Amino acid sequence: MLILPDPLILIFNFWKLLNCTQELSLYICAFNNHTIINLLKMLNLVLFGPPGSGKGTQSEKIIEKYELIHLSTGDILRGEIANKTDLGLQAQEIMAKGELVSDEIVIGMIKNKLEANQAAKGFIFDGFPRTVAQAEALDELLKSFNHDITGLVSLNVDKEELIQRLLIRGQASGRADDKLETIKKRISVYEKQTAPVANYYEKQEKYYPVEGMGGIDEIFDRIVSVINKLNQ
Numbered sequence: 001m002l003i004l005p006d007p008l009i010l011i012f013n014f015w016k017l018l019n020c021t022q023e024l025s026l027y028i029c030a031f032n033n034h035t036i037i038n039l040l041k042m043l044n045l046v047l048f049g050p051p052g053s054g055k056g057t058q059s060e061k062i063i064e065k066y067e068l069i070h071l072s073t074g075d076i077l078r079g080e081i082a083n084k085t086d087l088g089l090q091a092q093e094i095m096a097k098g099e100l101v102s103d104e105i106v107i108g109m110i111k112n113k114l115e116a117n118q119a120a121k122g123f124i125f126d127g128f129p130r131t132v133a134q135a136e137a138l139d140e141l142l143k144s145f146n147h148d149i150t151g152l153v154s155l156n157v158d159k160e161e162l163i164q165r166l167l168i169r170g171q172a173s174g175r176a177d178d179k180l181e182t183i184k185k186r187i188s189v190y191e192k193q194t195a196p197v198a199n200y201y202e203k204q205e206k207y208y209p210v211e212g213m214g215g216i217d218e219i220f221d222r223i224v225s226v227i228n229k230l231n232q
């Protein structure tokens, strides 16, 4: 054992204390940085799935629970049509046929919304991105604001169930595109042009499939357990 004279013990203890304080302050700094990064990090979710998979219904519940901003390109476009804007007039015919509005138009709409909501806790993207080109543009846009997509939550629902849900919705809402022929067209457009968006996020390890059959609250609980893991 090392025997040190009194003044040296004092210096040695002081040196130990100094080291310990340094280590402690490093821990505190790391903790603070982590907390700050988490506080600044937006929760940006893509709610994904075919027409009729329940994106609109579940979005309402998600935005209420997590205080996010809901960006539905379908709702924005229907607003433009209702207001008879130039953009609405361009989109109306395409939407009634069940086809996709041009990437350029919808990317421009999303860009405006992101710019106008910089202080948001996060966004829920519903009906967007609908093509891989839109997904790439969204990544670029978010990157320019120092943010990114947290995850894509995909609602999986059987095709027969989708058609039934949309026919019932059409009777109640009178939506021009909720007719059998257009519904079939929308589902086939989804399979060809939109489904690859899931692979795009899968490659980034951000793909979270959720069973979309069952009761609304039951499905919501499944979504919440995914989001809570992402939000830790």
Ligand code: ADP
Pocket: 050, 051, 052, 073, 074, 075, 077, 094, 095, 096, 098, 099, 100, 101, 102, 103, 106, 126, 127, 128, 129, 130, 134, 177, 186
């Ligand atoms: P759905 O209930 O079929 O998911 P939405 O309400 O999201 O429908 O959209 C309705 C229509 O609006 C689509 O069929 C398409 O014509 C147009 N639309 C909505 N979002 C987009 C998008 N991101 N890109 C291209 N077209 C879109």
